[in-house]
Amino acid sequence: MAVMPIERLAIIGVGLIGGSLARALKRAGTVGEVVGCGRNAADLQKGVELGVIDRYSTEPAQAVAGADMVLVATPVGSMRSIFEKIAVHLGPDTIVTDAGSVKASVIADARAVLGETFARFVPGHPIAGTEQSGIAASFADLYIDHRVILTPVADTGEAPCKAVQAMWEAAGAYVEIMTPEAHDEILAYTSHLPHMVAYALVDCLARAEPTTELLRFAAGGFRDITRIASSSAVMWRDIALANDGALLKALEAYRSSIDAVMNAIRDGDGAALEVLFERARQTRESLIAAKGKRVGE
Amino acid sequence: MAVMPIERLAIIGVGLIGGSLARALKRAGTVGEVVGCGRNAADLQKGVELGVIDRYSTEPAQAVAGADMVLVATPVGSMRSIFEKIAVHLGPDTIVTDAGSVKASVIADARAVLGETFARFVPGHPIAGTEQSGIAASFADLYIDHRVILTPVADTGEAPCKAVQAMWEAAGAYVEIMTPEAHDEILAYTSHLPHMVAYALVDCLARAEPTTELLRFAAGGFRDITRIASSSAVMWRDIALANDGALLKALEAYRSSIDAVMNAIRDGDGAALEVLFERARQTRESLIAAKGKRVGE
Numbered sequence: 001m002a003v004m005p006i007e008r009l010a011i012i013g014v015g016l017i018g019g020s021l022a023r024a025l026k027r028a029g030t031v032g033e034v035v036g037c038g039r040n041a042a043d044l045q046k047g048v049e050l051g052v053i054d055r056y057s058t059e060p061a062q063a064v065a066g067a068d069m070v071l072v073a074t075p076v077g078s079m080r081s082i083f084e085k086i087a088v089h090l091g092p093d094t095i096v097t098d099a100g101s102v103k104a105s106v107i108a109d110a111r112a113v114l115g116e117t118f119a120r121f122v123p124g125h126p127i128a129g130t131e132q133s134g135i136a137a138s139f140a141d142l143y144i145d146h147r148v149i150l151t152p153v154a155d156t157g158e159a160p161c162k163a164v165q166a167m168w169e170a171a172g173a174y175v176e177i178m179t180p181e182a183h184d185e186i187l188a189y190t191s192h193l194p195h196m197v198a199y200a201l202v203d204c205l206a207r208a209e210p211t212t213e214l215l216r217f218a219a220g221g222f223r224d225i226t227r228i229a230s231s232s233a234v235m236w237r238d239i240a241l242a243n244d245g246a247l248l249k250a251l252e253a254y255r256s257s258i259d260a261v262m263n264a265i266r267d268g269d270g271a272a273l274e275v276l277f278e279r280a281r282q283t284r285e286s287l288i289a290a291k292g293k294r295v296g297e
Numbered sequence: 298m299a300v301m302p303i304e305r306l307a308i309i310g311v312g313l314i315g316g317s318l319a320r321a322l323k324r325a326g327t328v329g330e331v332v333g334c335g336r337n338a339a340d341l342q343k344g345v346e347l348g349v350i351d352r353y354s355t356e357p358a359q360a361v362a363g364a365d366m367v368l369v370a371t372p373v374g375s376m377r378s379i380f381e382k383i384a385v386h387l388g389p390d391t392i393v394t395d396a397g398s399v400k401a402s403v404i405a406d407a408r409a410v411l412g413e414t415f416a417r418f419v420p421g422h423p424i425a426g427t428e429q430s431g432i433a434a435s436f437a438d439l440y441i442d443h444r445v446i447l448t449p450v451a452d453t454g455e456a457p458c459k460a461v462q463a464m465w466e467a468a469g470a471y472v473e474i475m476t477p478e479a480h481d482e483i484l485a486y487t488s489h490l491p492h493m494v495a496y497a498l499v500d501c502l503a504r505a506e507p508t509t510e511l512l513r514f515a516a517g518g519f520r521d522i523t524r525i526a527s528s529s530a531v532m533w534r535d536i537a538l539a540n541d542g543a544l545l546k547a548l549e550a551y552r553s554s555i556d557a558v559m560n561a562i563r564d565g566d567g568a569a570l571e572v573l574f575e576r577a578r579q580t581r582e583s584l585i586a587a588k589g590k591r592v593g594e
Contacts, residue, residue, distance in 0.1 A: 077567070127514070147514075189505060190515045194498060194522045200554035201494055202577035208486060208550060215584045217424070217444075218487040222584075225491045225522050229581045233574035237567050244562050251559050253505060257497035258555070262548050265541050270374070270534050277530035280499035284526045287512045287519075 005030040006167065010067035011053070012037045012060050012082050013074035014044065016129060017099045019052045019138025021071065024171035026051070027140045037063035047135045060085040069095050069167065076100040077238030080109035090117050095160040097122040097167075101187060101235075103151045103180035105242040111155075122164040123151045123180060125187070126173060131230040144172035151180040188246035193254055195236055196247070198229040303464065304329040307364035308350070309357050309379050310371035311335050313426060314396045316349045316435025318368065321468035323348070324437045334360035344432045357382040366392050366464065373397040374535030377406035387414050392457040394419040394464075398484060398532075400448045400477035402539040408452075419461040420448045420477065422484070423470060430529045441469035448477040485543035490551055492533055493544070495526040 009025065011018040014036040025031040036044050036053035037060050044056035057063040064070050064086045072082050079100060090096065096117060100106045103123050110121045128146040130137065148168040152161045165175045178186075205214055240247060257276075264272040306322065308315040311333040322328040333341050333350035334357050341353035354360040361367050361383045369379050376397060387393065393414060397403045400420050407418045425443040427434065445465040449458045462472045475483075502511055537544060554573075561569040 186511060186514045189502060189511050190519050193501075194519050196555070196558050197494060197498055198522055199574050199577045200551060200558055201491060202581050203557070203573055204490075204547070204551040204554040205486060206576055206580040207554070208547075214483060214486050215580070217483045218584055222487050222491050224524050225495055226577075226581050226584075227521050229574075229577045230585075231578070233571050233578055236574050237570040240558075240562050240570055241565060241567055244565070248559060248562055250501070250505075251555065251562075254497060254501040255552070255555060255559075257501040257504070258493070258548065258552060260500070261493050261497055261537075262545060262552075265537050265545055265548075268538060268541070270538055273534040273537055274530050276500055277496050277526075277533050279503055280496045280523075280526045281528070281530055283503040283512070284499050284523050287515055287523075288527075 005032065006069045007032040008035065008067045008069075009033070010035045010037060010064045010070045012063060012070065012072045012086070014038050014047050014053060014056075014135050015073065016133050016135075016137045016142070017126060018071060018073035019047065019135040020128075020140065020142035021073075021099075021126075021167075021171055022052050023138055023140035024143055025167070028170045030167075030170040035063050035067065043135055050135070052135055052138060061089045064089050064094070066091065067094055069097070069163070071097055071099060073099040075232075075235045075238040076102050076106055076242045077234075079106050080113060083110055083113040087114050087117060093120075095120050095122065095163050097124045097164045099124060099126055100242075101125060101191065101239045102242040103149075103183045107151070107153060107180055119155050119157045120160045122156060122160050123153075124164060124168070125149045125151075125183065126168065127191075128173070131228055133232050133235070141172070143168065146173050148173040148175050149183050150175055150177050151183050152177065153180065184243050184246045185249075188243055188250040192239055192243055192247045193250040195228050195231065196240065196251060197254065198226045199236070202226050202229045302327040302329065303366045305332065305364045305366075306330070307332045307334065307361045307367045309334045309360060309367065309369045309383070311341065311344050311350060311353075311432050311435075312370065313430050313432075313434045313439070314423060315368060315370035316344065316432040317425075317437065317439035318370075318396075318423075318464075318468055319349050320435055320437035321440055322464070325467045327464075327467040332360050332364065340432055347432070349432060349435060358386045361386050361391070363388065364391055366394070366460070368394055368396060370396040372529075372532045372535040373399050373403055373539045374531075376403055377410060380407055380410040384411050384414065390417075392417050392419065392460050394421045394461045396421060396423055397539075398422060398488065398536045399539040400446075400480045404448070404450060404477055416452050416454045417457045419453060419458050420450075421461060421465070422446045422448075422480065423465065424488075425470070430532070438469070440465065443470050445470040445472050446480050447472055447474050448480050449474065450477065481540050481543045482546075485540055485547040489536055489540055489544045490547040492525050492528065493537065493548060494551065495523050496533070499523050499526045 009031050022034045034053045036047050036056040038044050047053040060082055107123050111118050126148045128142050168175055306328050319331045331350045333344050333353040335341050344350040404420050408415050423445045425439050465472055
């Protein structure tokens with residue numbers, strides 16, 4: 001691959017995602033220097049002390065100087081301004097990629113701002129993470145056997161795409177290529193919708209009275225189903241707005257499933273409830289059976 | 298306590314809940330003989346082989362003969378017919394309790410059918426379980442440090458109530474007393490609603506096209522949030538219908554939270570989304586912090 005090992009990797013937004021990639025590449029010996037960039041110097045200093053990054057700057061323009069690979073791993077709502085800040089400071093061969101959970105909007109931002117570097121911009125999304133965030137939560141194993149989706153468009157160069165693929169594979173991930181539209185639709189259903197559902201469930205409990213009494217009784221099932229509601233509010237605000245079209249479509253479909261349940265309860269229609277619950281149960285069982293299977297397996 | 302140890306315990310419906318109680322009481326040495334009852338003789342025979350029950354009958358009337366304690370642990374929709382079958386076969390001192398997830402409807406069934414035994418009927422609900430069901434999934438530790446709610450009414454005798462409490466405490470649980478109405482409202486929010494939410498989420502994926510492609514991408518967050526959708530469809534059909542009033546109220550509240558999310562996305566209102574997500578995140582954090590705390594702690 002063209003740029004493996006990476007001589008200098010700049011990571012804008014060194015949290016769980018960026019920090020874990022840095023740790024994994026360092027362990028694999030496939031990166032020279034890692035330069036971190038973020039708004040909080042104390043966090044970045046901690047990143048240096050933890051050995052996750054080698055040095056840092058709070059200025060994106062400075063952080064990308066001399067980098068052959070740049071990963072933007074900030075909330076998707078701030079990516080356009082990051083691209084604006086780094087555009088004229090990128091080298092002629094610098095590859096730029098991102099870790100955003102929405103692809104069409106990020107691609108539009110990159111296309112509008114990056115100029116000729118857009119041919120070396122490889123849109124990406126590692127399907128990994130926990131509800132934890134921050135550099136202290138990062139770990140080298142995060143990507144092992146996890147999927148990374150790349151969504152190159154017609155203008156995306158083949159060599160940059162292969163280089164980004166090689167980077168993620170070095171971190172232990174496996175890479176799939178698809179269109180940005182397919183990505184955004186699939187993720188709307190399988191990730192963005194579940195987060196909205198979890199947030200709404202906790203929200204409705206938080207608004208109920210008396211909440212304290214209710215929370216005291218929330219059993220294991222409630223804790224599991226709402227785990228992802230502990231995720232970063234800013235990150236999910238950005239995702240919800242950036243993928244609004246596909247997400248609203250998924251939410252409409254979900255709402256009609258909720259309505260079906262409510263109507264069946266109202267009508268005392270046990271047969272309808274049993275069919276819906278049993279189909280859901282079987283669908284989930286097949287999901288568990290498929291767990292960990294990769295394409296073609 | 299009056300009837301500890303229990304000389305003969307009859308369990309109608311020997312699944313996860315009934316089987317685990319039998320195992321726990323046997324281990325604690327606080328039960329003499331355990332008689333199982335169910336519709337499937339092969340399952341009951343397996344229960345004997347596993348040492349969970351000592352003998353069995355597929356006839357409730359026979360199973361309760363000579364028992365000093367009877368636990369009905371079937372889906373709540375079948376409890377009335379169980380009560381009808383056992384009513385005239387209960388001894389003059391036999392205590393009857395249940396493990397149903399809804400209390401007002403079960404109490405109404407018991408009141409209508411049990412006659413004078415109703416004074417010795419103690420409505421109960423162990424807040425424990427997994428998405429697994431069946432006697433093979435039962436284990437003696439299920440109730441340790443788990444809450445069992447008893448909802449005695451004005452007619453419920455004090456001695457039977459204390460005996461049932463002692464039984465659950467011997468299994469490792471701690472007991473709380475509340476009204477049936479409070480129980481049904483709290484459980485509607487903290488348990489029944491999350492199950493509807495999880496079933497609806499999987500249902501909407503199952504109805505989407507192409508489902509297979511979507512399921513392949515369902516990440517860890519999706520698997521967690523839908524874990525409880527693997528629960529028994531019949532059991533949850535019965536719960537949804539038996540607690541229809543409180544559950545519909547909780548579903549209405551939930552639906553308005555979903556609508557708030559959808560409206561904010563439609564309006565591009567990032568501030569509203571961030572407030573809702575952050576409040577949910579903090580509410581859930583306080584829930585986790587309260588994990589395991591008992592009343593008064």
